[in-house]
Amino acid sequence: MNLKTQGFILIDVDAAALNNSGKSTSNDYENGVDTKKMFKDGRAYPYVSGQAWRYWWRETLQKNHGWELSPVTRDNKIAFTAADPVKYADDDVFGYMKAAKDAKLDEEGKPVLDKKGKAVLENVTVTRVSPLKNSVIIAAAPVKTSQNWSSMSRQEGDAVPYVKEEYSAIMKGMFSLDLEQLGTFSNYNKTGFKNLTDDIKESALASGATEIDDPYVKDSKGRPQKLVRLHRDVRLKRIQDTIKALKTISGGAMQTDNMADVTPKLIILATTNTGNHPFFHVASNHNNSFNFDTENIRQVLADYKENILGTVFIGRRSGFLDDQGSSxxxxxxxxxxxxxxxxxxxxxxxxxxxxxxQSQIS
Known part of the structure; x- marks a missing residue:
């Protein structure tokens, strides 16, 4: 069964500038900076890109959960991580693409040479679709941003003015974590399915990983392809760390003088047997104002009853949506x-x- 954690969050920020888009195009100020925003029906919705949210998430896992992040190699205009999801949990959770060639090694671990004495290269391209998928974090209702004049001032010389765009908003985001895919890797030679090099596969099996049948992909003879799966305890810890990181996640632009708390003020967590995310519209725009109605949650619970496994957990921070606490x-x-x-x-x-x-991860 392909189980997924479906998560929905609301954050509440004041005078924030979480994700900027570069030099302002909305004014003539030389030192103006715009925030990222989208427009719908002519109204502005500030947002944090999905990539920025993932960056905050990864950094939090490193700083607060002791994850050793996969090292990044830069080669001209491309960059890639170690692409080793067995050793590096962030490669496992966040995915990767590494298109490269390495020296082919013989049984003694020495480079194989051609007739001219040059190392024979072999293709070691590997890719992995991220088990963790997330939306942008976007204002739930349209927001009118403000331009704030600031200046770089010291004891001597003229002040250097600049302008930044700020906003206050309740913002929403969703994520989905594939509980079956995390810690489980394919190795067969098919585009998009080769997650591991042969060396990493052998290393994983020697370290306690096991081979299981792929329920969806068969070889040319109709036999199930094999997947490499890490030990249950390793997979469970990675899953739990990823979700628990939301308790302390931090990030955003302009933090020195626009520090904003980006931890969830409301969170919904559920395990489902479908990839469809059911909760994104429980908070919405109504007459250009933020609207949250527990009746929307009730409807989702009824519609997805057959797809939700176990208990749905809803967390609310005291002081946020207090008027909805009893409902x-x-x-x-x-x-x-x-x-x-x-x-x-x-x-x-x-x-x-x-x-x-703990009872849902096999």
């Missing part, structure tokens, strides 16, 4: 036509969901 808590009393729901603080919801995963 959220009422979701715990829904009848058997809905999946069970627990409403807790944000950190408690994350922790208890991670405990539930």
């Amino acid at each position: 959220l808590k009422d979701l715990e009393s829904l009848d058997q036509n809905y999946p069970p729901v627990k409403v807790l603080s944000v950190n408690e919801a994350i922790d208890q969901y991670c405990i539930q995963l």
Whole structure:
């Protein structure tokens, strides 16, 4: 069964400039900077790119969860990581593409030479689609941004003025973590399916990984292709670390004087047996204002009852959406036509969901 963690978050920021887009095109100031924003029906929605969110996430896993990040190699205009998801958890979770050729080695580990004495090269191109997929983090309702004059000033000389664009907004984002794909790798020679080099595959099997049948792909004789799967404890820790990192995630531009808390103020976590993400529209724009209605959550729970496995955990930070606190808590009393729901603080919801995963990861 292809299980996925489906997550939805709301963050709440004031006077923020989380992700800038470069020199301003909306004014004539020489030192002006615009924030990233999209337009819908002529109105502005500031957003954080999905790439920026992933950068914050990866950095948090390194700093707060002790992950050793995969080293990056730069070659002219291209760059790639070690592409070793067995050793580096971030290669496993965030995916990679490495198009390269290395020297072919003989049984003694020495380079194989051609007739001219040059090393024979072999293709070691590997790719991995990220098990962690995420949206942008975007304002849930249109926002009017403000331009703030600042200056670089010291004791001597003239001040150098500059302009930056700021906003206050409730912003939403979603992510999906493939629980079956994480820690599981294919090695057969097919575009997009070769996750591991032969050397890394052998190293993984020697370190306790096992081979399992791929339920979806067969070879030319109709036999299931083989997948390499890491030990359950390793996979579970990587999954739990990835989700728990949201408790302390930090990042964003202009942090020195526009520091913003980007941890979730509301989070929904559920395990599903489908790739469809059900929760993104539980917060929406209504008459150009932020709208959050627990009736939207109730409808999603009813519609996806057959696809949701276990309990749905909803976390809310005290002081955020306090007017919805009692109606959220009422979701715990829904009848058997809905999946069970627990409403807790944000950190408690994350922790208890991670405990539930212990019985869902095979």
